[in-house]
Amino acid sequence: NRFIVIGAGILGASTAYHLAKTGAEVTVIDRKDKGQATDAAAGIVCPWISQRRNKAWYQLAKGGARFYPNLIQELENEGESNTGYARVGAISIHTDSKKLIEMEKRARKRREDAPEIGEIQLLSPSETKALFPLIADGYSSVHVSGAARVDGRALRNALLRSAERHGANIVHGDAELVLNGMKVIGAKTTDESFVGDTIIVTAGAWGSQLLKPLGVHFQVDFQKGQILHMNLKGLETDHWPVVMPPGSQYIVPFQKGKIVAGATHEKNTGFDLRVTAGSIQEILTQSLQFAPGLSNAEMIETRIGFRPFTPEFLPVLGPLPGYEGVLIANGLGASGLTMGPYLGFLLAKLALKEDIDIDLEAYSISGALGSM
Ligand code: FAD
Structure with a gap:
C-alpha cells in the first residue's frame, strides 16, 4: 500500500x-x-479545565492529552531526545476564589474518566508564587499536575x-x-x-x-495568532508550570529562561504575516499584568500562525x-x-x-x- x-x-x-x-x-x-x-504554536496540553462543553471536541482533546506520554516514550526509545514535550503541570490563576473552587470541582469530576489529569490542588497566592515566581501578588490557583507544554x-x-x-x-x-x-x-x-x-x-x-x-x-477558515518569545537569562525555568490566566492568553515557560506568551485570535486577516503593534500591545499588556516579573525579559521574536477552523x-x-x-x-x-x-x-x-x-x-x- x-x-x-x-x-x-x-x-x-x-x-x-x-x-x-x-x-x-x-x-x-x-x-x-x-x-x-x-x-508557531507553543504549546499547552491541558484540555480538562476548559469550560467548552462540546462532547465531540472534548473526546478528541482528552484522547489527545492521554495519547502523549506513550508517544513521547516511543520517540525517545527511537533515539529522539528533543520532542519538545514536558509534563510540567499547569496553574490556572484567578483572584476570585469562588471561580477557582468551581474549576477545581470541574477538574475533579473530569478526572473520574481521565486519571491522566494527575493531582489537582488549590494553591494560595504564596504557593502559586513558589511555583511561578514572576506572578503578580494576590493570585491563587488550581494546579493540575498532568498538564504539559509542547514545542510544536x-x-x-x-x-x-x-x-x-x-x-x-x-x-x-x-x-x-x-x-x-x-x-x-x-x-x-x-x-x-x-x-x-x-x-x-x-x-x-x-x-x-x-x-x-x-x-x-x-x-x-483560519484565525491568525501572534505569539511572543522572550528570554529571562539565568533563570531556571525548565520545570515551571504553564500559566493559564482568566481570558484567552497564557504564559508558557520553556528551558533556560525562555518564556512564550500569547496569543492573539484574529479573524478575517487573510494570510497576513505581519507582526502588528496592536497585537504586541495586547499580549504585553496582559502578560505583564499577570506576570510583572516579565518586564525585564529580552524580546526574542514574534511568531505568526494560522489556526485552521471549520x-x-x-x-x-x-x-x-x-x-x-x-x-x-x-x-x-x-x-x-x-x-x-x-x-x-x-x-x-x-x-x-x-x-x-x-x-x-x-x-x-x-x-x-x-x-x-
Ligand atoms: P499546520 O500546522 O498549519 O500545517 C499545514 C501544512 O500543510 C503546512 O506546512 C503547509 O505548508 C502545508 N500545505 C498546505 N497546502 C499544501 C500544498 N498544496 N502542498 C504542500 N503542502 C501544503 N494548540 C494546542 O493544543 N495548544 C496550544 O497551546 C496552541 N497554541 C497555539 C498558538 C498559536 C499562536 C497558534 C497559531 C496555534 C496554536 N495551537 C495550539 C493550535 C495548533 O497549532 C494547530 O491547531 C495545529 O498546529 C494545526 O496543525 P495542522 O497540521 O492541521 O496544520
Whole structure:
C-alpha cells in the first residue's frame, strides 16, 4: 500500500510517522508555508479545565492529552531526545476564589474518566508564587499536575525524522492532487509526480485551496495568532508550570529562561504575516499584568500562525464524499497541538482500513462542505 500525505504540520507529521512505522510506503509533501500553525504554536496540553462543553471536541482533546506520554516514550526509545514535550503541570490563576473552587470541582469530576489529569490542588497566592515566581501578588490557583507544554516545531521535527528513519520519503514542494475521474490517484509538485493508493490531505489553513480544482468547497477558515518569545537569562525555568490566566492568553515557560506568551485570535486577516503593534500591545499588556516579573525579559521574536477552523469549530476527519482514494483531516483550531498526534494516529488507522474506537459521524467532512 502506498500513501501520500500532503501537509506536514503536527497532523500530517503524526500520520506519516504512524503509517511509516507499519512498514507502509509513505511520501510526505510539504510546502513549509510561513504561518504553519504548528511552527508557531507553543504549546499547552491541558484540555480538562476548559469550560467548552462540546462532547465531540472534548473526546478528541482528552484522547489527545492521554495519547502523549506513550508517544513521547516511543520517540525517545527511537533515539529522539528533543520532542519538545514536558509534563510540567499547569496553574490556572484567578483572584476570585469562588471561580477557582468551581474549576477545581470541574477538574475533579473530569478526572473520574481521565486519571491522566494527575493531582489537582488549590494553591494560595504564596504557593502559586513558589511555583511561578514572576506572578503578580494576590493570585491563587488550581494546579493540575498532568498538564504539559509542547514545542510544536520540535515535536513535528521529531515525528518527521522518525518517519524518515522508518523509510518515509519527505519532499519539499507545492502539491496538487492528480485525478482519474472521481478517484484521486496521486499528487504532483512542479518537479515530480507520485502515485498513491490513498492520498491524505492535512493542509491546515490552506486545505480549501487544494480541493478547489476538484470542484469541492471545503469550508476551512483560519484565525491568525501572534505569539511572543522572550528570554529571562539565568533563570531556571525548565520545570515551571504553564500559566493559564482568566481570558484567552497564557504564559508558557520553556528551558533556560525562555518564556512564550500569547496569543492573539484574529479573524478575517487573510494570510497576513505581519507582526502588528496592536497585537504586541495586547499580549504585553496582559502578560505583564499577570506576570510583572516579565518586564525585564529580552524580546526574542514574534511568531505568526494560522489556526485552521471549520464552521462548527470542530475537527473533521474521514473520506471526501464523492471521491475515492482521498482522506482528509483538518480544523484542529486552537487545540491542535493537543489533538494532532492522536488524530494523526487515528488517520493512519483509517488509511490502513483498521477499526478505530471513535464515532466518525461526529467529525464528518460533509459538515464542512459548502456549494461552489
Ligand atoms: P499546520 O500546522 O498549519 O500545517 C499545514 C501544512 O500543510 C503546512 O506546512 C503547509 O505548508 C502545508 N500545505 C498546505 N497546502 C499544501 C500544498 N498544496 N502542498 C504542500 N503542502 C501544503 N494548540 C494546542 O493544543 N495548544 C496550544 O497551546 C496552541 N497554541 C497555539 C498558538 C498559536 C499562536 C497558534 C497559531 C496555534 C496554536 N495551537 C495550539 C493550535 C495548533 O497549532 C494547530 O491547531 C495545529 O498546529 C494545526 O496543525 P495542522 O497540521 O492541521 O496544520
